[in-house]
Amino acid sequence: MSTGTRADGVFTLKERLDIAGAEALRDAILGADGDLTVDAGSVSLLTTPGLQVLMAGRDHLAAKGHALRIAPVSSGFHACLRTLGVPLERLQTGEAPA
Amino acid sequence: MRVLAIDDSRTIRDMVRITLEREGIETTLAEDGLQGLAVLESLDPRPDAILTDVNMPRLDGFGFIERVRQRAEYAGIPILVLTTESARDLKLKARAAGATGWIVKPFDPARLVGALRTVTGLV
Numbered sequence: 001m002s003t004g005t006r007a008d009g010v011f012t013l014k015e016r017l018d019i020a021g022a023e024a025l026r027d028a029i030l031g032a033d034g035d036l037t038v039d040a041g042s043v044s045l046l047t048t049p050g051l052q053v054l055m056a057g058r059d060h061l062a063a064k065g066h067a068l069r070i071a072p073v074s075s076g077f078h079a080c081l082r083t084l085g086v087p088l089e090r091l092q093t094g095e096a097p098a
Numbered sequence: 099m100r101v102l103a104i105d106d107s108r109t110i111r112d113m114v115r116i117t118l119e120r121e122g123i124e125t126t127l128a129e130d131g132l133q134g135l136a137v138l139e140s141l142d143p144r145p146d147a148i149l150t151d152v153n154m155p156r157l158d159g160f161g162f163i164e165r166v167r168q169r170a171e172y173a174g175i176p177i178l179v180l181t182t183e184s185a186r187d188l189k190l191k192a193r194a195a196g197a198t199g200w201i202v203k204p205f206d207p208a209r210l211v212g213a214l215r216t217v218t219g220l221v
Contacts (some may be wrong), residue, residue: 020111026109032117048182049109052204056113059207063120086204 004028005036012039017050017077025050027055034066042074047094054091065095100124102141104134104162105180110203114149114180115206118217123154123214128219131157135165145175146218149201152181160195165209167196176217180196180205 004024005011011028014021017040023066029036038054070077071094081088101123103114103157107123111127118125126141128134131154138145139209153157159179166172184202192200198217201210217220 022109026112030112036157048105048204050189053109053115056207058119060116060120086205 005032006055008037009035010037010039012041015042016045016047017043018045018047020050020056022047022049022053023034025053025057029040029053029060029068031068032061035069036061036066037071040070040071040077041074043074043080044076046077048082048084051084051086055086058091062093069093099147099214099218100126100141100143100145101147101149101214102126102128102134102138102145104128104131104154104159105149105182106154107151110151112179114210115158117205117210118214121211122148123211130154131159131162132167134162138166146220147214148175148177148216149180150177152179152183152192155191160191163192163195163197178213178217180210 005028040068061068070088101118103111103125105111106129114156115127123190126137129138134150149161150159163177177196179192179197179200182203189200199213201213
């Protein structure tokens with residue numbers, strides 16, 4: 001399955017992590033066979049489906065012994081998380097980027 | 099535990115499935131209320147609980163719950179509403195239709211599993 005994940009385990013989110021973006025992220029997470037880093041450096045919009053995939057995906061990967069990290073993180077992504085009331089740490093198994 | 103989960107979003111269905119199956123919960127999926135009714139009738143044994151979205155094409159979550167509650171054989175199955183909606187009047191409408199509880203999306207995986215265990219009494 002082609003998931004858009006690079007060989008080094010990095011999946012880059014597009015500007016909008018909406019329902020369409022969530023589908024691509026879902027495929028990346030379900031297809032991951034190792035640690036996954038999600039590059040959220042360009043995200044300006046994060047909606048509920050995307051957040052849901054990150055929340056469930058983190059636990060899914062952890063159960064398989066894999067880490068989920070989100071880095072880099074854009075200011076827009078941080079702002080959406082604040083609005084939705086979810087800390088970045090809740091979405092990843094690695095340390096939050098500075 | 100066996101759960102029937104109904105949501106028109108494939109992404110959400112997949113997230114529910116991986117969350118529940120990781121906990122050893124047998125999960126059957128449906129895309130809307132009508133398909134949910136058909137799947138429910140086909141399940142033997144019947145599910146221990148049902149998760150349903152509200153806003154779906156063809157038959158929404160309220161309609162699905164009302165139809166299920168009209169059937170005596172399904173009266174004892176807990177139904178949790180899983181939706182982005184959190185307005186009080188919608189919760190009351192779900193309760194009136196026969197819902198057991200309400201979980202707001204995005205759901206916390208551990209809380210979803212915990213809620214299912216609570217309403218079913220199964221570990």
